Amino acid sequence: MEIFKLKEDEEYIELNNLLKALNWVASxxxxxxxxxxxxxxxxxxxxxxxxxxxxxxxxxxxxxxxxKVE
Incomplete structure (x- = not known):
């Protein structure tokens, strides 16, 4: 399982942006x-x-x- 760490000043990330940040989608x-x-x-x-x-x-x-988001 991959771990995605939020930036210190972030409370959340939107699902579509998370998929892009994880490189699971191209766009x-x-x-x-x-x-x-x-x-x-x-x-x-x-x-x-x-x-x-x-x-x-x-x-x-x-x-x-x-x-998992952390």
Missing amino acids: GGEAKAIIKEGSVIVNGEVETRVRKKMRCGDTVKLQNDEA
Whole structure:
């Protein structure tokens, strides 16, 4: 499992931006499309909100990739 560390001044990162930061997608458009089609799992449940606020302790999964926000 990968660890994504928020910057000290950040309270959260939006899901679409997290997928880009993890290099799981090539573009924002790709991130939006795979989230909307229900391919992304957040904290064990399908998440379709593109701008879902990901906070410390949240986990995200896309196919065989998994990461935790810290």
